[in-house]
Amino acid sequence: MKARLAIASVLVAVLSATLAPLPVRASAPPAPAGEHGWVTSTLRHMSLEQKVGQLFATYVYGADATEPSAADRAANRAAFGVETPAEVVEEYHLGGVCYFSWSHNLDSPRQIATLSNGLQRAALGDGRKGRVPLLISTDQEQGVVLRMPPPAAQFPGAMALGAGRSPQAARTAAEITGRELRAVGIRQPYAPIADVNVDPANPVIGVRSFGSDPALVADLTAAQVDGFQDGAGVTAVAKHFPGHGDTDNDSHTDLPVINHTRQEWERIDAPPFRRAIRAGVESIMTAHIVVPALDPSGDPATLSPRILTGVLRGELGFRGVIVTDALNMAAVRQRYGDERVPVLALKAGADQLLMPPDLRLARDAVLRAVATGELSERRIDESVRRILTLKYRQGLTRSPLVDVDAAVRTVGAPEHLRAVTRVTDGTLTAVRNDDGLLPLRPADRSVLVTGWNTAAFAPIETVAQGFTARGARATARPATLPSDAVIAATAAEAAGHDLTVVLVNKAWDTTVTDPRGSQQRLVAALLATGRPVVVVAVRDPYDIAHLPGVRTYLASYSYTRAAMDTLVRALHGELSPRGRLPVTIPAADGGVPYPYGHGLTW
Template sequence: MRTLTPDQRVAQLFMVAAYSNRKRIDEDSISTLIQQYGIGGLIFFQGGPVRQSKLLNRYQSQSKVPLLVAMDGEWGAGMRLDSVVRFPFQMSMGGIRDNQLLYDMGQEIAAQFKRLGMHVNFAPVVDVNNNAANPVIGFRSWGENRENVTEKSYLYMRGMQDAGVLAVAKHFPGHGDTDTDSHLALPLVRVDRRRLDTLELFPFRDLMRRGLGGIMIAHLNIPALDTTGMPSTLSRPIVTGMVKQQLGFQGVIFTDAMNMKGVISKYPPGEADVRALLAGNDILEFSKNIPLALQMVRAAITAGQLRQEDIDARCRKVLALKQWAGLDQYRPIALRTLYQDLNSVHAQALSQKLSALSVTVLRNQRTLLPLQRLDTLRLATLTIGTKDTTDFQRLVADYASVDHYWLSATATLDELTQMRATLKRYNTLLVGVNNLGRLPATSFGVTPETNLLLRELTSARQRVVVSVFGNAYAVAKIRDLDRADAVVLAYQESKNAQEITAQVIFGGLGATGKLPVTVTDKYSRGFGLTTTGGQRLRYGFPEDVGMSNTLEARVDSIVRQALAARAMPGCEVLIARQGTVVLRKSYGTHSYSGAPAQAGKPSRAVRNTDIYDLASVTKAAAAIPALMKLQEEGKFSPDKTLGDYFPDFKGTNKQDLKLRDVLAHQARLKAWIPFWQGYTRPAGFFARLFAGFSKPNPNLKPAPDAKLSRRFFRPDSSARFPLQVATKLWARQDLPQQIQKQIADSPLNDKPGYVYSDLSFYLYPLLVKQLTGKPFDQYLQQHVYGPLGATTLGFRPTRRFPLSRIAPTEYDSVFRRGQLHGTVHDEGAALLGGLSGHAGLFGSANDLAKLVQTYAWKGQYGGQQLLKPDILADYTRCQFCDQGNRRGLGFDRQAAKPAGNTAHDASQSSFGHSGFTGTFFWVDPAQELVYIFLSNRVNPTRRNNKLGELNVRTDILQVALESIRKKQEQPVESTVEE
């Protein structure tokens, strides 16, 4: 204080607007104000975190006294900066009941501010918004109830101030009941003093009593407090008389932005600044003309209008605030890890959790939500107001088979008619009202065209779910909402709000949100229906389910090492606990550069929607659920024999093999038979010699130049050759029967005991067809995959999906002579046309997780009991542990002593399966954990065994288990340069 001249003490009371997205000339103008005039602080607006930090380091280095730095961060620094996690709007959270989370939010936002070298947040908004036509507050308020506004504001305030960032409550004495935007004109507040005392002033008074550090004075004309018509910012009766004297506030008083029309329309720059200081404000924000303002303040002091001692007292308060904020030990902002620190997993999880608690269901006729029986739905989404695929639509597609449509909010009558006709073929419509506005004058963006279309849609016999991704008050502008079957209010169009809405609709999450304001007579404050959650997968973060937030980083490390070692070109990892997917991430590419399939082209990056050849995971994800369903229907029992079900096995050495032994891999069946080798013929001279063979020779080993027999294979499909083996290669229709006969005729192993065998799984598709009359894939679709909404699980994927979405496997230079892409890798399954019980199933990680989660939930999913719990428990238990066999019926299990098949810490109740192509799933009921790993490690060759040698799959499972056992706090990065 002693080092500052009188003029410099005046300059400490000014905060100048700064931006990190403008030109160098704008940046240099701020430097001039700092160096020439010694201004006290900055308020940052739009830009980016790294650009702002670099700029702020420059500005601080130029300032004699460290600058006090502020921002309007009502929903975090992301309100102004790109690339920073954002929290929900205050009104979005106005109806949540767990107010303690707002303290956590305050702490997290304070952490953002401190990491960015900022010290003051112009938040929370404590205005009680009781005017639906308010053009400037609205969604920025917690709502219309003073106690709710006060308690939420207090916890947000305390969270920030406990973490060392000053909270500034705004806009004193209350901007909630205005119909004019003070940015554009001076609003008139037409209420008496009693009303102000009981409503508008209530939150301010309470927060002041409980330690509020700062308040911001609004630009308002309030005759009940000042009859002169003076803007409240410039009113001495309000700032000094009420705030300082009547309310006894001793914190820091900030003006609202001094460039707003609410003040400068009547008092020009310079004069407005002098009047603001005369009124009693401590800090003037966003003064338009600093040189003029300082000159006029000095003139006012000289003229005796202002006293230097009053200026000094306010300067001392500003310096004390800077000391409290740690600026007496200022150090530059460290740029390293800035992005990661501003977007911590905890911050993202907290933001999502707040959104999840906010989403409000306003209507739910006949308990439509969450949607049931996905296999009966013909589902479409329609987004009104945007032409791009929305986050809502993307997540809906993760739950069910769906078609997407888009329509402008101002569509023509012809477009509306055409859309209505297009949607008639669906029985369930999910309509999202997007791109809504914030201004009451525009009906919050709800157009007549939107209302017309919704009226048409809700008049039909279809079930219609309307999701409103905008202001709560917009609900009143959407006519005929009461004709919809369900209505969900998301409050805003953030990614979190859209994804949470989809999860509520499908039962991944239950809705608990309540309206913070009254929007219609029917939908009053506090209204909100609850729905059931936990019926399907939800998508969250590790901390939601008691796992460490370091999980992703540890998995990243393992996968990066595997990719560097070329263990596989790419992969996807999915980890879920308690039904919540906490990690779902893709790595690498479909193929290595220069691989035969690439022909010199760069490979596409792996995506979460990609489809993989699941190889032997087919056994546990197709054959076994089919057998369990047959058993539930009384058509199958593992305690019967092969001879009981397969006529060809009667009279053979397999007639009396019990299926329980067979499914547990201890029935003495051979591990495998290379069937395809018996369908080749030598090239050249020997071709003529073998051309007459009508039966394959399974013992014949092909020479490198051997060719497939034309008797069994053709380059084109036909009625006799309908089984696709590979691209431009089709097999004879009777091959499945021939292979079954070869299995029946094959010898048994000499010694009893555990030998993993594929052979019986070739037979189960035939058994399903025999017992049900339905093809294997159709039966699974009807009874398992369809009800799950597992749209990608199935066989012969090229019939349903483009090749670009399917990860290629091996370049087969011996049998199929080409790149395998979209056709099954396993040779035996290929001979069956890709339809087998031991291999041939394709699918995405997300869809496989639905089935695996069903196993974890004892056969339940989507509100249905898809598998009987006792049957599932029998199949997943260890069948012959006393004989040294760890297997269940078709499932692998943790060995009594770690054997490398799974993670060291997996429980003895855990089970799963692996696949030759590099796939794996595991369920640990003891930890409520589900884990999926999908890769195409056989691309380009099966001789690459590094995935297994490096224990990639099991190491990731171990990390997941450890993240539960050893949940720990995230390390805190240094915020300064070393």
């Protein structure tokens, strides 16, 4: 049974009373004459094919718009029938492109900015009327979901910011992230997460959420909307409406059902979206989830007129762009075929259709729906008008291209990296320190750093280097999802060290992430040596409920270099942990040993 977490609203109310209120902006301010004139004139000169193209945003393969690698040419040909990213944009009159590392779009600031310029030139062509600049996007949530590689600023993610409890820090993270994205031509970061994570077994949201208290999530969501839009001039995207926080299914692979009553939805899920709309959020992303209390039909929210048009537009008053979550996810494809999904999403009230599994099929299905009268061209115009309005307000009609040299100077600027350190330092949470092991006393010690690792961030190596820099004899021994033999060898090695630091990542999830429970068994073997062990959860803080016997435990919520640097300094007493749990950690067998707001310091 899911653990429904208690909401500690008193703590948030006390904190909020000490903070200046965030500015509130109208969701849809009156359009200035220039905007109205450009949008209306552009729409009038667009063909139906151009209008329908504006509704779609998808990935393209390649680091360069016109000269991708041979492998990327082949991938584009297989997916889209043409070879280059520029040709994909031209062939389908795309309204948007979404960047990913796996599609080879994200390497360096210079490369990304150059790619963006090339794609914009393809979209604009010879400048004839009806040609429209692209809205380029990516999932830059920070923390465990980020796309821009170093030197880009890598801030802590949402749950870490929730632990820090600072709307100003959340705003700073969004503003600097947005400025770096804008510098390379990305104007639509798919953030912030407005989901309230009330289920510790949630496999898809977890640390991507600010926490389990709707008031805290609402505060930090509004702060990030302000940082992205007013601070950086990019479009914030609050997701995933109507709220993906109370499910133990992953919508990438299954269709989750949220069984909140209407009253529970109003109390738990709705507040962050209401605050985002009050803050002027320009875009909201849908969730592929079924919410019977809002729509008993069984359709996912992405395809539900009752939820998108009735609740989001009608009740909450949202007037911006509704973007679907990716249409290649299993949850939205289970009930209807790929040809029907984009049509049904538009009928439900969506504007921007993200990543259909077959772009040509999806495009042709929408055109056919207009031809048969299932969709009117007026309905298409409604969504295109919203998308054009957003592009105008982004300044894309005036300055679609970016300064590549300025992008190189902006991304990873020293002041940005200093801000990363400041923000991260306020997020680390000390959960247990039963033996008073921390902070570590000065000593000539040998240290084993082991457990979960990833080559992209190398947290094991970062922690070991931090100990070495402070005079310890540190050994980095990655043991990600270790075999029995590796567990035995690691425990034997730990017995010969004065201290072991072990990193764990979703050790609670023995269904998908770690089906053999190898992380839990590794920690048990290390504890059995009788030597001091510090356990650090580098993702979900819930792991401690599944690690009996652990007496020293910290939650960093992410494994970036900044997070690991903060950890090492805290272990040595160079800073005091200030984070407080933004969620309740229930015991595996019931009870609440670590309540919302818990956090130790020294």
